[in-house]
Amino acid sequence: MLLLENVVVTQGAFRLTADWQAAAGARIAVIGPSGAGKSTLLSVIGGFFGADSGRVMWDGVDLTRMDPGARPITTVFQDQNLFPHLTIAQNLGLGIAPGLRLARADHARVDAALTRVGLAGMGPRLPAQLSGGQQSRAALARALLRARPLLLLDEPFAALGPALKADMLALVAELAGESGATVLMVTHDPKDAASFAPITCLVAGGVAHAPQPTAALLANPPPELAAYLG
Numbered sequence: 001m002l003l004l005e006n007v008v009v010t011q012g013a014f015r016l017t018a019d020w021q022a023a024a025g026a027r028i029a030v031i032g033p034s035g036a037g038k039s040t041l042l043s044v045i046g047g048f049f050g051a052d053s054g055r056v057m058w059d060g061v062d063l064t065r066m067d068p069g070a071r072p073i074t075t076v077f078q079d080q081n082l083f084p085h086l087t088i089a090q091n092l093g094l095g096i097a098p099g100l101r102l103a104r105a106d107h108a109r110v111d112a113a114l115t116r117v118g119l120a121g122m123g124p125r126l127p128a129q130l131s132g133g134q135q136s137r138a139a140l141a142r143a144l145l146r147a148r149p150l151l152l153l154d155e156p157f158a159a160l161g162p163a164l165k166a167d168m169l170a171l172v173a174e175l176a177g178e179s180g181a182t183v184l185m186v187t188h189d190p191k192d193a194a195s196f197a198p199i200t201c202l203v204a205g206g207v208a209h210a211p212q213p214t215a216a217l218l219a220n221p222p223p224e225l226a227a228y229l230g
């Protein structure tokens, strides 16, 4: 279970609070106006940004003071975080061993992950030799290899066209279903929230609200969300 207990985070004049919990295995969309604090919320959970007060807990363990790498969390950002000078296989290998000392079995896991996301045989290529959609798949495969129970997606597929994005969301849902991972995904597109996430966290007015059923939220949005959705 993910628990955000009286979390307060500030950046200059900006202040965001969060006080809710979500069950393990939940798929949660994070939606709200530009600048409302969606990325800030993910950063606090992932440990890239410190909370002023409150606690971030996972399964009863207090993560609040832990380094990002020590948390049971993988974050995938929009830029995909692939190192341009490393091959796709090496980039994936970093998901297993940061020093890239891989055993034979690890190489087999990398190959299996590539196959799982539809990139069989592309391990020797550099990221620049893949399309945007393929790079997204590679980033997802690396997240898969890290096998952490909490996956944070900060608009990782925003640069993809609608069909590719739908494919990627379906793939994430499938992979998360297999591993039981809990997923929080920032999106600007209510259609993505509706297709991917049964529940949605609305970030607006300085509050990351407790996740609520996505369909009901989108059918009857509060004013700040209605204004944003247009």
Ligand SMILES: Nc1ncnc2c1ncn2[C@@H]1O[C@H](COP(=O)(O)OP(=O)(O)OP(=O)(O)O)[C@@H](O)[C@H]1O
Binding pocket: 011, 012, 013, 014, 032, 033, 034, 035, 036, 037, 038, 039, 040, 041, 203
């Ligand atoms: N380094 C900083 N110093 C001061 N304020 C900041 C800093 N970084 C971000 N902010 C402010 O924090 C607020 C939240 O930013 P954040 O990126 O979390 O919003 P967001 O909802 O993810 O926005 P978007 O949808 O545009 O990506 C914004 O109002 C922004 O201006």
